[in-house]
Amino acid sequence: MSAHSSESEDGSSCDSADVSYLPCCPAAKLTIVVGDTHFSEEKMLLVQSCDYFQALYRSGMKECRQQEIHLKSLRAQGFLIALAVLRGEMPNLDGDDIVEAIECAAFLQVAPLIKHLINLIDSDNCLLMYHTAATFGLMDLYHAAALFIRNMYVDLELEVKKSLPTELISYVESLRPSVFVAVGAHVTCGGDKTIHAASRTVCYLDETGNSWKVLTDLPLEASTSMAGVTVLDNKLYIVGGVHGLQKQVVESCFCYSVENNSWSRISSPAQLRYNLSLVGVDGRLYAIGGEYERTVMSSVETYNVKTGRWGFAAHLPRPAAGAACTKTMSRIFVCLWRPMETTEIYEYVSGKDEWQLVTTLIRKQSYGHCMVGHRDNLYIMRNGPSDDFLRCLMDCYNLRTGQWSSLPGHFANSKGSLFTAVVRGDSVLTLNRSMTLEYAVDDKTWKPRRQMKGFPRSGSVWTFLLQLPEALVLQ
Template sequence: MSVHSGGSNDSSCGGAGIRYQPCCASGLLSAKLTIVVGDTHFSEEKMFLVQSCDYFRALYRSGMKECWQEEIHLKSLRARGFLIALAVLRGEMPILDGDDIVEAIECAAFLQVAPLAKHLINILDTDNCLLMYHTAATFGLMDLYRAAALFIRNMYAELEAEVRKTLPSELISYVESLSPTVFVAVGAHVTCGVDETVHAASRTVCYLDETVNNWKVLTDLPLQASTSMAGVTVLDNKLYIVGGVHGLHKQVVDSCFCYSIENNSWSRISSPAQLRYNLSLVGVDGRLYAVGGEYERTVMSSVEIYDISSGRWKFAAHLPRPAAGAACTKAMNRIFVCLWRPMETTEIYEYVPSKDEWLLVSSLIRHQSYGHCMVGHRDSLYVMRNGPSDDFLRCLMDCYSLSSGQWSSLPGHFANSKGSLFTAVVRGDSVFTLNRTMTLEYTIDGKNWKPRRQMKGFPRSGSVWTFLLQLPDSLMLQ
């Protein structure tokens, strides 16, 4: 970006109150605009600003005299906040603290910079969540306000004393009115109930009630739903099940389902154009991504995207190579997948929606070891892998920083009895892992995971799908 200091050069034309035709139709958006914030001048392409920011989009559609000016003064902002906004709009992921956070929130609210608001949500942590929450309430940045409140509610055991010391009563009341996000699990080998006799208990989705340390039934799976080799994910507090298999010959399931917490009910959604099982499913920004998988025992590289609002699937760019059951996650609102390349190489690719392509992010080479699970926490990707010689009783872990582009190995090794760490999910600054013996919560401290508490294991045999849902009190009291 171009930044310099100096005096103003007012080249506005027309008198106050004179209206013009919208500049979007005039060709003026090809020009540069000087934005003056305090004593700092920013020179930016008008089209870039219009495409990135609701404030400038509305301005250049209004036909007001400001459309024709070469210089605009933003008197309500500070330069640092606008600089941060520009950095985020260009794809950077600045880690902010203190005054930077306040100025960034002020800018995001005043200029309605949605990508900056999302970035602030993505970097919420126990150190900044109270400041984020209070400042978002002050400036009316509602998406961040709600996200910060839920973050605080989920980490309330650690934060309650500080909350009561620093926040006004109305903000405390809102946090305490929220239901916390709960840890949810369902067996990963449940096939369609219409085809075979199964024990009813195995067809239940359960959540961990942390107050009594016990697993409780949330809902039953639809009879036509299978979790065996299916894609399972949560998006906008709804549970989705796509694909899967049933029967001895692994027949593909052609029905897909959505569970709504709000209605406590299941509904069908349309199936991908290419039926698939053993796929990876991840949800970001109102879309489901069905990544790879198999069909008729053939591993595929195809990817499909389901738009929640339109209810339609469309094909996206293929994976660089076929993959089934690949570790897939989201971090900083971005989509990542682990692909294996013999010998002993785990490659991480990112899907870039604006370009509809998969880009290689980094490679991890470890002797006789591949990444089997990946979770994102802020700007870090944690890759859980088997120990040497396919030793699945040990789980080793590496961390990749999206900001620095550097790998680091977490010290020691993690017990992986019956695949517990291969089902990890992140809540706030904690990670929940699960097996039949125990639920273990880790605290993410820096780049390390430290055991925090142990709770009851999932009372079902076999591997499980795990995820997070925010349940209303009416469901938790049943």
Template sequence: MYSNKAMEWSSGESSGRAKDLVCALTRCESAKLKIVVGGAFFSTDKTLLVQSSGYFQALFRSGMRECEQEEIHIQGFAAHGFLIALAVLRDERPILDGDEIVAAIECAAFLQLAPLSKHLVDLIDSNNCLLMYHTAATFGLMDLYRAAAVFIRSMYADLEAEVTKHLPVELVTYVESLVPPVFVAVGAHPTCSLEETSHAATRTVCYLDEGDKDWKVLTALPPGASTSMAGVTVLDNKLYIVGGVQGVRKHAVDSCFCYDADTSEWSVLPGLRQLRYDFTLVGLDGRLYAIGGECEGTVMSSVESYDLATRTWSFVAHLPRPVSGAACTKTMSRIFVCLWKPMETTDIYEYLPGKDEWLLVTTLIRHQSYGHCLVGHRDDLYVMRNGPSADFLRCIMDCYNLTTGQWTALPGHFANSKGSLFTAVVRGDSVFTLNRTVTLEYVIEGKTWKPRNQMKGFPRNGSVWTFFLQLPRRSVMDNI
């Protein structure tokens, strides 16, 4: 839960304030501001509110007398909602119940608080998605409204009865107009050359038709794209393929491509500043991060960030130590990566974009075992790892809760006679895992993964990347 000390909270010095508000803020005698909501008094930093809230931005641009006041009275939402907002603005990530969700949505909509709206999106699950969706629609919090609708659509088989029973017709209609995200996979392929004509036929991105329980072709890879030891990720419904190698000598390639699932078109991106392969690529908040990897046989700790707005790569903080092929995930709008070290130690680090630094979150020590796959679901991190000794092919999991800071070992193992499962991605409250012969869907209940559905595996050799994309409501074969 959030800290009650937010009632009398003062934030630290903030950076990056909007230039057109600097003069307005410096005219005020004090950097502190007292906000009165529903009879409750809150002390906070004026600049932070202006940076985070469209309401306060408009207020201090207006030149109204409130600009000169040290105490501002606000009506229109509950004090409890503002308490939650201050907790989020101080980088806390509170887990909220039903009444708190409603209060937070009211506050986020009234004050136009993007950070609070974003935090609410991170909290959507099958227990609160209908409440989030309906309340966001009522108060016009559109980012949360759309995110909750997409979540409901992705789990519609489970939620349809509740949706049709409890939601207004127009909200039901909007959910049913959406296309659920599809499970997509791409295997490891080198760049295509004249000598690789026979291999080029398999250079495709495929999606799983859950109705037919079979794989179908979504698009062909561009001729210059290599998925062999490349960085592959999805951000904002776009697939990015960066770098990779070609040939038995692993020559690094300087190719970066983007596939837009909305338009079914490929585009070319600028190349990395440092050639690398066998690195991890992850996207968050308008940026891609190329983490670690190798070049000419040397394992690296360097990290590059690609700004989608400026189309430029730049170096950011190095990892604490070199790593290639690191397990990585994002959840709660945060990036986490597994780093290994002897003996049998898996360190989980978080990248903090605002501070440009890596923070050690927790350490897992298991006999003869390292974390090979990292999956995030709400405030839980699931570490998939091999079993010790003769159990090496078993997939065993441990769960770390970011809120409580506690580890939990999941009972049993997550493999079968057809192989271990070291690739997994989340859709709603389900997890899809994959190997060559079987695709398994698990439903997350508490901290337990329960088998739910079994479909055809991805019949390709080598490494496989999996993710979800929302495809337009049309035949996906049209543009192939």
């Protein structure tokens, strides 16, 4: 993914920013001296990715004309990590690396490095990330690490109380944890009198009381049947879908804000669609594939939340409807099937606006039906062989090593639980009518951790996470 793309006024992506203020050829090399280490890097890469260098070259100071710049407040390892991220790498960082990377990200304001650090937050490093981000004033990382800690507070509270200052503990405890939310996946528009009103509610799991509570009613014109449903920046979006026996496409699209406890309409994609996959990353929704008038499509559209506009992105390699899709490490992945028991995983590379084949999984009489991203792992839930279709098997693909592994055992899927899986911290929540089951996740295993009340609705469901304001929870 490009580390230095920018957006035009209409929200479309462009390959390069305005660098007319550079005093010489933007492609020229610049030597950066950090301590005793010299780095040679393209001026363009540094200017487009670091606020520090942007400000320097806009300032007109004498350093603008120098071929060598000394950074006296940094350590070499932190700058080396920043350069690796800017070149598109995903370096794994230990404790010392994290501190130096945060120091560098704060001093130079390197947005791609900040994003990479946020993507690396886990149970082992979240306290270090949080405390160091607070020290250097890296607020996006500070908040992301605090929310991770809040979501894992049952596991981390003792360590938090022992190792963090009072003001940092207070901030964590002031946050609302992410709650598990569900809505039926076969709810059509409210004009259909055969639909019971109770089915048109979005509900959340009160884990303390082990009960499901109503969060909000769906708008009358909204349908979750064969719709695209996702959460982006703590807002719920519903795009497309069908209503009626003839599967008429729903033209209205909706956004639910938990802060305002209200629904609003958003514009519809240029190509109306149902049975699509919808995912949200970095301020954009991606409506992937789907159907229209019973024709399967390969087209993809992206919605810019800030501008409220849709635009077309690169088509899928082939038409797909209801494709398994996920995001992890701020990257989008989709499963596409081929005959002869083949599941291919593609990544959308936004900087190049193209879909790239990542890996292929071949399993006898089996296809990937659900995909979950956790850290740098993709977990593919698939049906068992044809003589045991209700058995759910799982394979793991590691993005860093490029290796597949099969998780031991199998997972009962008679009521759809593992085909609706949501990551929260270092755990995964799954759901069916009988139970909500939380798994503790590490690289090679999913271990059942606790069981809670199932969702009292028939049929499959959409599941996601939201942070609810206290006023909504207390209703």
